[in-house]
Amino acid sequence: MVAQETPPILSPAEWEVMKVLWDHGQLAARDVFARLPQGHGWAYKTVKTLLSRLVAKGALAYDQVGNSYLYRPAVTRQKMTRAEVRSVFRRLISEASSPVLAQFIEEADLTAAEIRQLKRQLDEKRDRPAR
Amino acid sequence: MVAQETPPILSPAEWEVMKVLWDHGQLAARDVFARLPQGHGWAYKTVKTLLSRLVAKGALAYDQVGNSYLYRPAVTRQKMTRAEVRSVFRRLISEASSPVLAQFIEEADLTAAEIRQLKRQLDEKRDRPAR
DNA sequence: GACAAACGACTACATATGTAGTCTAATGCC
DNA sequence: GGCATTAGACTACATATGTAGTCGTTTGTC
Numbered sequence: 001m002v003a004q005e006t007p008p009i010l011s012p013a014e015w016e017v018m019k020v021l022w023d024h025g026q027l028a029a030r031d032v033f034a035r036l037p038q039g040h041g042w043a044y045k046t047v048k049t050l051l052s053r054l055v056a057k058g059a060l061a062y063d064q065v066g067n068s069y070l071y072r073p074a075v076t077r078q079k080m081t082r083a084e085v086r087s088v089f090r091r092l093i094s095e096a097s098s099p100v101l102a103q104f105i106e107e108a109d110l111t112a113a114e115i116r117q118l119k120r121q122l123d124e125k126r127d128r129p130a131r
Numbered sequence: 132m133v134a135q136e137t138p139p140i141l142s143p144a145e146w147e148v149m150k151v152l153w154d155h156g157q158l159a160a161r162d163v164f165a166r167l168p169q170g171h172g173w174a175y176k177t178v179k180t181l182l183s184r185l186v187a188k189g190a191l192a193y194d195q196v197g198n199s200y201l202y203r204p205a206v207t208r209q210k211m212t213r214a215e216v217r218s219v220f221r222r223l224i225s226e227a228s229s230p231v232l233a234q235f236i237e238e239a240d241l242t243a244a245e246i247r248q249l250k251r252q253l254d255e256k257r258d259r260p261a262r
Numbered sequence: 263g264a265c266a267a268a269c270g271a272c273t274a275c276a277t278a279t280g281t282a283g284t285c286t287a288a289t290g291c292c
Numbered sequence: 293g294g295c296a297t298t299a300g301a302c303t304a305c306a307t308a309t310g311t312a313g314t315c316g317t318t319t320g321t322c
Contacts, residue, residue, distance in 0.1 A: 011309055012222050019225045029269080046311050048270080053309090067318050068269055078230075081223055085234045089220050091143050092212055094150045097238075098245040099209075103216045104235050105252050107228075114229035115257045119250050121236050126246045142279055160299080177281050179300080184279090198288050199299055 007075050007083045008057035016040065017050045018059060018073065018080065026072040028065075138206050138214045139188035148181045149172065149190060149204065149211065157203040214219075 010018060020035045021027060027035065033047045051071055054060040059080075062069035092100050110118070141149060151166045152158060158166070164178045182202055185191040189209070193200035223231050241249070 015222050018135065023225060025305065042310090043312060045313070049310085049312070052270085066269095078234075081231055082233055082238075084219070084223060085238055088215070089235075089238050091146050092215060092257065094154060095242050098242075098249065100212060100216065101235055101239050101241075101245075101249060102252055103209075103212055104220070105230055105249065105256065107213075107216055107220050108232050108256075109228050110232070110253075110256060111229075112278095114227070114232075114256055115253045118229065119253050120249050121233055122241075122246045122253075125236065125239075125241060126243055127148060140278095144280065173280090174282060180280085180282070183300080190299095197299095246290070 007079050008059050009087075010054075010057070010059060010080065014054055014057075014059070017047065017054060018077075019034075021060065021071060021073050022077040026063075026070050028068055028070055032071065049120055077094075138210050139220075140186070141190060141211065141215075142211075144173075145181055145185055145188075145190070148178065148185060149208075152202060152204050153208040157194075157201050159199055159201055161259065163202065226258050 014069070016036060017032060022030050024031075024035060029048055029051055029055060032051065033042075033044050036042065036047065051060065055071070059073070059075055060071050061074040062071045064070075087102065089097060105118075147167060148163060151163050155166060160179055160182055160222040161175070163182065164173075164175050167173065167178065182191065186193060186202075188198075190204070190206055191202050193202045195201075205254075220228060220231065
């Protein structure tokens, strides 16, 4: 097995950009800018800076097309989410993780189907506790 | 209802210090230092800086005893955890929250009793979906 | 083929954060 | 009562982050 790469650490602003790329697959800078949720109020140049930093961090890759780049994720969303959730757990928890999890459930916006699935996951965890 | 105070934003290092104070209630700087998990390798002065910054942010208060301070939390752990979890949700989620939650459950270290309780919480959420 | 528009590279700068160090005043020990 | 210790206040400094701006080059337009 290849060495386990530690995914890069992303700032909140960088996460916003990554989400657009994960949702759309491959975009030029201008299109990332256009697809960001309004309300950020970022200048186009700000988005360009974030894209460059993400490339530098290894979170994005790009293909050159003419004189411009098509950016695409270089790490999967799942991998990044996993790493971030781990990091949050380490940060917030000193003993039991259950209260933090409860808080998470409280915050979440869930459909009945999702609730079923999460309960199933808890059952599996109960039946197979160690990882 | 009184104006909803936004709890201060804490850095990861500041969280570590807060956890010690939440667990012990009230401590002098030196005792906070002593009770931090080893492995940080922080100098005592570093801890002092973090304590001062936390006071400046309003996350800690202190009572003067002799020429030194007894620090104590000025915000509840629950409030801070709630705010942080919300912020993480906003950061990681673009559409469905369920995958992030699933990741959280995956990471968590849970007892059978905790699992029961979380399932109960999910049931309640199903039966009373809107907040 | 000249010129405006657009692109990426590089630079800028304030604030936050990690990680301490110095300085001055109070305190406790002998 | 003098001196080492300890405390808090203030200062320091490198890196990360938010938020752009400038510059030189390429390219599309007429």
